[in-house]
Amino acid sequence: MVVANLLQMIHGFTQKIEVALEFQDFQVRTARSADEVSEVLKLRYDIFFAELTDMPLGDNIDIDPFDMVADHLLLIDKHTQKIVGTYRFLCSSFTERFYSQTEFDLSNVLALDGIKLELGRACIHPNYRNSVAIELLWKGMTTYFAACGARYMFGCSSVEGHLEPHYGIIHQYLTKHHLVVPERMVFPQQDTPLWVSLDAKLDEASERRAGRMVPTLLKGYLRAGSRIGGTPFWDPVFNTLDYFTLFDEAEITERYGRKYGLG
Numbered sequence: 064m065v066v067a068n069l070l071q072m073i074h075g076f077t078q079k080i081e082v083a084l085e086f087q088d089f090q091v092r093t094a095r096s097a098d099e100v101s102e103v104l105k106l107r108y109d110i111f112f113a114e115l116t117d118m119p120l121g122d123n124i125d126i127d128p129f130d131m132v133a134d135h136l137l138l139i140d141k142h143t144q145k146i147v148g149t150y151r152f153l154c155s156s157f158t159e160r161f162y163s164q165t166e167f168d169l170s171n172v173l174a175l176d177g178i179k180l181e182l183g184r185a186c187i188h189p190n191y192r193n194s195v196a197i198e199l200l201w202k203g204m205t206t207y208f209a210a211c212g213a214r215y216m217f218g219c220s221s222v223e224g225h226l227e228p229h230y231g232i233i234h235q236y237l238t239k240h241h242l243v244v245p246e247r248m249v250f251p252q253q254d255t256p257l258w259v260s261l262d263a264k265l266d267e268a269s270e271r272r273a274g275r276m277v278p279t280l281l282k283g284y285l286r287a288g289s290r291i292g293g294t295p296f297w298d299p300v301f302n303t304l305d306y307f308t309l310f311d312e313a314e315i316t317e318r319y320g321r322k323y324g325l326g
Contacts, residue, residue, distance in 0.1 A: 072131050073097050073104075079134045079157050082207050084199075088142060091203040093152075094135040103135050103149045110186040111301070125184070132158040136203045138187070138196060147191045148200055151184040154211045163219055166296040167249040167307050175247070177214030180207070185280065201283070205323040208312075216310040220281040222295070224302035229276055231263030234295070236273035237306065239265065241290050249292035249307045256297055259304065284308050287319040 076097045083092040094100050107125035130151070138148030153161050155173075161181045163169060173179070182204065187196050208216060222233060255261065263269070277285070285308075292307030315325050 073100055073126075076100050076131065079154065080207060080210050082136065082203055082210060084203060084206060086199055086202075088140065089196075089199055090137075090139040090141055091199050092137055092139070093207070094137055099137065099146070100130065100135055102146050103137065104130065106146055106149060106188065107184055107186055110188075111184075127162070129153060129158075129160070129162050129183075132160075134207070136200065136207065138191070138200055138203070140191070145188075147188040148196050149184065149186060150182060150200055150204055152204075152207055152211075153181040153183070154213065155179040156211060161217075163217060163249075163307060166219055166252055166298070166305055167292065168252065169217075169249055169307075171247050172215070172217060172249060172292070172309060175215060178212050179215045179217065180211060180213040182216055182218040197279075197283070202323070205325060209325065214312050216289075218308055219296070219305040220278070220284060220291075220308045221298070221301065221303035221305050222278060222281070224304075226276055226304075227259070229273065230304060231260050232265060232269045232273040233276055234261040234304075235263050235265050236270055237277070237285075237291050239270075241285050243290040243292055243309055247290075247292070247309060251294055251296040253296070255294065259297055261294070281306065281308065284310065286316065288314045288316045290314075 074097050078093055078095050081093060084090070094103065104124040104126050108123050111125050132153065134152045134154070136150040136152060137146050139145065140147050155178050161169065162183050163181060185200065222230070226233065265273070287310065289308045289310040292309055296305045298305050312325055319325065
């Protein structure tokens with residue numbers, strides 16, 4: 064019944080900010096209709112549940128209450144007119160509630176002056192997983208960021224369960240090189256399970272190894288100037304260690320500022 068009610072609410076979906084970009088074989092734009100959002104929800108299900116977990120859902124969609132107040136970025140193959148990639152955007156100009164709050168206490172971040180944009184539910188169809196697709200979604204994301212007048216971007220970035228033996232060195236590496244200042248720290252809504260060890264000693268070799276194991280999306284955020292918010296949240300549904308990731312436009316790296324016209 065909950066899913067049915069959410070699907071009913073999707074029919075009232077309205078676009079908040081228009082983004083529309085053309086790149087050769089692809090179009091990158093925000094969803095304009097409930098039908099497009101429904102297609103996004105099916106794509107997300109195929110990736111997050113059917114592909115990455117052993118917990119299929121009867122409705123074959125990935126949906127939560129935040130989808131109704133979000134904008135959904137679409138990566139569209141112009142030849143097939145199929146949505147092959149997506150990002151979900153929640154801008155503080157349109158909502159006071161964010162998905163990240165289900166995992167973290169965001170009091171310090173939400174108290175910061177300036178518009179904030181939450182990124183989430185990023186995924187790409189398996190046949191399109193390459194640097195081109197990622198680059199196009201990032202161009203759409205940075206265009207949306209500028210259009211909504213935000214200063215901060217944030218979201219949850221996952222370290223997959225198969226890396227569990229290396230959680231300790233990854234965590235120590237991220238904390239050493241990419242931690243927010245204390246007044247911007249966030250705190251998990253529940254304790255990390257005792258079997259998840261975040262303790263480790265870094266030496267030169269393990270530090271290099273940890274840097275290589277940071278997932279691609281999180282690595283991209285860090286290279287752009289993002290920082291982690293502190294202790295991660297253990298997500299039992301997706302078997303991942305989720306790090307709160309905060310980007311302040313004032314701290315964007317020179318390379319990414321030039322590339323995306325930010326800063």
